Amino acid sequence: MITPFTADGRVDYEALGRMIDYVIEGGADYIVALGTTAETPTLYIQERAVVAMFIANQIRHRVPLVIGVGGNSTSEVLDQLREFDLRGADAILSVTPYYNKPSQEGLYQHFKVVSEHSPLPIILYNIAGRTGVNMTAETTLRIAADFPNIIGIKEASGNIGQIQEIIDRRREGFLVLSGDDGIAVDVMRRGGDGVISVAANAFPHRFMRCVNLAKTGDSPEAVYARGALAIRQKDYDGARRYLNEAKSLGLEQAAITLEQLGKNDINEYKYH
Secondary structure, three states, X not given: OOOOEOOOOOEOHHHHHHHHHHHHHOOOOOEEEOOOOOXXXXXXXXXXXXXXXXXXXXXXXXXXXXXXXXXXXXXXXHHHHXXXXXXXXXEEEEEOOOOOOOOHHHHHHHHHHHHHHOXXXXXEEEOHHHHOOOOOHHHHHHHHHHOOOEEEEEEOOOOHHHHHHXXXXXXXXXXXXXXXXXXXXXXXXXXXXXXXXXXXHOOHHHHHHHHHHHOOOOOHHHHHHHHHHHHHOOOHHHHHHHXXXXXXXXXXXXXXXXXXXXXXOXXXXXXX
């Protein structure tokens, strides 16, 4: 979930309320607050606490709520766990400590302490491009095996091999969620459980349709959905590959969309 701001840099709660309703009405399965897309590092701790409370009150238990609780030190995360009102939340999303580049053992010890103090289930968040450190599959699997209240990971490393290893070796019930819209469908095809999406802020209904079709496997509609998502990501070569596959499987809409792409009529493209 994004954090809208006013022209003078304050959180725009009126716009945030509209965004929450829009995403829920668009079919989102759950909402994640105070993640990377929320520009959380730019918010004061007190602002984060108020935003978390506002979102929980706006959702009113219509969908589950995951609240981001993270920082570049273990003590900062524990402070947030104490200060945030988490009564309306169902889980927390906790990013690897950033900037300091902890070792793999350091990451393990960090999440060990967070696990011991969290009142809610925890979803790990690995996004090396933002934090400067990649949590390896081995470390993720070790954490998952040792701490039952750590229930999953948002994997945004972009490393399909690493993600596949976690999927293949995880304990039963441990969720693997794509943190990258562009590979979400591929991750789900490989056994992943879903995605924590950025694009769903803008077009939740369409994105959810892609995700739900991905769950159906390799049907013509699912293949077409991958092509539609590739267009959204401006990966036109990938889009043509998927659309040609869907066309070969007999989906008429794929042929129409391919024709539009052939005319470079991207702006007129409509995903049906």
